[in-house]
Amino acid sequence: MGLFGNQFANVVEWEEFRDDMIFWKWSNQEIKKGSKLIIRAGQDAVFLNNGKVEGVFKDEGSFNVDSDIIPFLSTLKGFKFGFNSGMRVEVLFVNTKEFTVRWGTQSPILIPTPQLPGGMPIRANGTFNFKVSDYMALIDQIAGIKQSYLVEDVKIRMTAVLDQLLMKWISREGKDMFNLQANAFDIANGIREDLDMQMMDIGIAITGFQVMSFNYPQEIQDMITKTASHEMIGNLQKYQQVSMTDGIASGKVHGGGAAADMAGMMMGMNMANEMMKNMNRGQDSGGGEQRQSEADKGAASTAPSPSSAEGGKKPNFCPNCGAKNEGANFCPNCGQKLG
Missing domain, CATH: 3.30.479.30 (Band 7 domain)
Structure with missing residues (x-):
């Protein structure tokens, strides 16, 4: 699996990287002199020796293990690579993304x-x-x-x-x-x-x-829906408004049937309410004028009409259009009754 199966291997990197992998451990390999460490974006490299953390490297890039890495490891400082020997460490690559x-x-x-x-x-x-x-x-x-x-x-x-x-x-x-x-x-x-x-x-x-x-x-879920419906029906006025609006919008409120009867009843009630409101407003704001008008009408009804005042005599001029009359019962010009 690893690239360090022989003394010429010289790259330490995350070989099996996957987006859904949280960490991957490079282990049981011998790092030779001149080896390189490669850290890619979104990765940290943790060096372990006998289960102990020696150092954590977060910068991405390519690094020489013997010159860039070893001097910064706590217990491996001064470690000298031999001709054919290396050091056995584990490198834990950690995915740092969320x-x-x-x-x-x-x-x-x-x-x-x-x-x-x-x-x-x-x-x-x-x-x-x-x-x-x-x-x-x-x-x-x-x-x-x-x-x-x-x-x-x-x-x-x-x-x-x-x-x-x-x-x-x-x-x-x-x-x-x-x-x-x-x-x-x-x-x-x-x-x-x-x-x-x-x-x-x-x-x-x-x-x-x-x-x-x-x-x-x-x-x-059906029970929750039914409960919500009952709560709306508990407010009769709201239920009536919604029912009529839905019926008119859907075209169901026309002709006969229960929906049309309900809509008709509601509209009749609304019209009656409006009439009562108008009557109340008229009584509040124009009561005096109404009483004066009724008094004027009463006075006018007791006043003698022109015909009764003059004993049934035909007027010489039509009271409607002013045309001259020669004793006819109707005005020859406009047809107004004169007698």
Whole structure:
């Protein structure tokens, strides 16, 4: 596998690099005089001797092991390469980037709730972010026994405790079981803090945790929808407004039928309300004028008409258009009755 199977090998580098690999250990190889260390972007190289960290090199580039590296190693300073001999050390290459991983519950989590004695079955999914934060813890707990470590390994370790953390933070402080999405941020933040404490033991920091959605069984989702509908129906005025608006928009409120009857009833009630409002406004603002008008009408009704005042005599001129009359019962010009 390695390039150092013989005395002429002279390159120390991450030979099996993968985007999903957290670290890879170059080990059981003898570094010869004149060997080179290659560190690429996003990598750190940790030199180990008998399990002890000798030095961490973070700068990317190509370096001479005997002139650029050995002088900076704690216990290997002054190490002299022989003609055919080298030094046996391990080099742990660490991926320094932040990883983003999708997660999802494998089976429903039964969250205790008074409404359901057996618990509320809930599934959830989202993403989490992590990166290597402590090389010593990583070496002590993982790298000491493994040649490499993958993102999938971290995901398996994380999901092993995720169900308990979800149950803890969903149940905490009486979260609304039927509207968990509203509390997704608080739930995710609590899980991130607890998960970070557990992963710290292996040198991994959880830098982010997100809950994208909570999923209920279909019967529970139907119940939530029905409950929301009942709450809206409890407000009759709002229910009537929504029903009429939906009916008109969809074209269902026309002709006959229950929808049309309801719409007609509602429109009639609205018209009656408007009429009552107008009448009340008229009584408040024009009561005096109305009473004066009624008085004027009464006075006019008691006044004698021209015809009665003159004993039925035909007027000489039409009161409507002013045309001269010669005793006819109707005006010859406009047809106004004169007698």
